[in-house]
Amino acid sequence: MRLQQIVVDCRDPARLVRFWAALLGGEPVDRAFGWSHVEPHGWPRLSVQPVPEAKAVKNRLHLDVEVDDIEAGAARCAALGGSTVGEVVTDESGSFQVVLDPEGNEFCLVIPARRPSTAPGRT
Structure with a gap:
């Protein structure tokens, strides 16, 4: 598939x-x-x-869009008609900002946590 x-x-x-x-x-x-x-x-x-019909409830599925800079990405989304929801959240997986597209569909701008690099031959 x-x-x-x-x-x-x-x-x-x-x-x-x-x-x-x-x-x-x-x-x-x-x-x-x-x-x-x-x-x-x-x-x-x-x-x-x-x-x-207009969107009425929270999405059950959303897209994660990787960015280099969440604030710059959020500003770009706003300039295109989107809006942010809440604050940037950071946890062990990285950082994300919930954003709404112009029709209110949620998606996230994300910066994944940096993974420590592994030397060749090591796991």
Whole structure:
């Protein structure tokens, strides 16, 4: 099995795909029946499909987007129409900031914890 694409429900796919294309790279593509998608380099296709209802509850699945600088990433998201939720959290896995895309879907900007490098021949 192979992950072919990630699909996000939203009310305005053409607008939302442009947020994700600007954030992750790739060209937004508007398709038939109101769908849109982007194929960022190194990611599966991210498709957005139209639904009539607004988002009402917390996502049960979310994306983690690795960044070099969480504050700079959050500022970029805000400039594109996103917003942050709460503060940056740091634990043994690294640091993350919850962000909402323009339709309110949660995702995280993450900086993984640095793993100590292992010398060749050691485990």
